[in-house]
Amino acid sequence: MSNSNLLDGKAVVVTGAGGGIGRDIALAMAARGARVVVNDIGASLSGEGNDAGPAQQVVEAIRAAGGEAVASTDSVSEAASANAVIQTALDHFGRIDGVVNNAGILRDRFFHKMSVDEWDAVLRVHLYGAFYMSRAAAPHFKAQDGGAFVHMTSTSGLIGNLGQANYSAAKLGVAALSKSIALDMQRFNVRSNCIAPFAWSRMTGSVPADSEEEKQRVERFKQMTPAKIAPLAVALVGDATADVSGQIFAVRNNEIFLISQPRPVRSVHNSDGWTPETVLSQALPALRASFHHLDKSADVFCWDPI
Structure with missing residues (x-):
């Protein structure tokens, strides 16, 4: 293992750590001295199946390098099994x-075609899973009197994306959950932060790429390996970031971003109060120049990875 003792003595759970x-986060945590619970139910991206193999393979890789790790195949999507992960x-x-709340599934579908099951399954793993594990x-x-949460959010939720209403809603919810945890538990020296990762993985590999623009974006994504995300996650768990909480970061190849959080952009005032007519004639025209466009994540992060 690495000589760095950044996480020596710490015990860390990484969910969805079978691949x-x-x-890469689990391997990096172990390389810096952490003892790691490698949690992965071994399911497909749609949440089907159960295979202990992926988690155990990561455990064996960590042990082969001289680290300590144990596998967990409990699901994060139920409170009792999430408790079992922590108990491990x-x-x-x-x-x-x-x-590290990383476990996730995708069931992409345009909103007007999305089923209740497709909505519910994604919310249960991403948002409910983050809550259950954190709780x-x-x-x-x-x-x-201390601890650190790192939650995976996404620019699909922070900015927007096509065909991912379930995933986007869950990931924006995760960002709000993280901020609430940071506020509620700051008195106990507990930190909670988010990372929006850009990385080519099994999950992003399933994103539809029908247009030429989307195909080109996929090719750019392939340059961004999962290992690029791990250094920030390790740093956020270590004691050196005791003063970092309630933040949203993004990692895109060799770039680390601090993401803005919603704040008022512009206001209008009417001393007589508003009517629908004055909203239409005064308020909306005054605010229109500051309206947000219907951006997708790819519209905002439109340059090639550095």
Whole structure:
């Protein structure tokens, strides 16, 4: 393992760690001294199936490099099984210091065609999963006066994307959840931050690419390996970032961004109050110049990865 002791003595759970971004985060955590619970149910992107293999393979890779790790195949989408993931850390390592909420599935569909099941499945893994995992760890963080959450959000939610209403809603919800955790638990020295990752993985590999523009974007995505996300995740779990909480970052190849959070842009005032007519004749015309465009993530991050 690396000589760096950045995370020595810490126990960290990484969900969805059987492959892609989660795998590289788990390996990087272990390389910096953390003992890692590698959580992955071994399911397909649509959430089907159960295979202990992916998690166990990552555990074996960590152990082969001299680190400590244990596999967990419990689902994050139910409260009881999420508690079991945290309990795995307590049983094997005696503590829990960091939780990386990375597990995810996709069921992309244009909104007017999206089924209730497609909506519910994605919300349960991403948003409910982040809540269940965080809630399970929170009492332990409070008792030991410290801990760190790292949640994976997405520019699909922060900015927008086509055919991903379920995923976008969940990921913007994760950002709000993270901020609330940061506010509620700051008195206990608990931090909560988000990362919006740009990386080519099994999940992004399923994003539809019908137009030439979308195909070109996919080719750019392939340059952005999951390993590029791991350094920031490691840093956010370590004690050196004790003063970093409630933030939203993005990682895109070799770039790290701090993402803005919603704030008032412009206001109009009418001392007589508003009527629908004056809203139409005064308020909306005054505000229109500051309206946000119907941007997609690719419209905002439109340059090639650096």
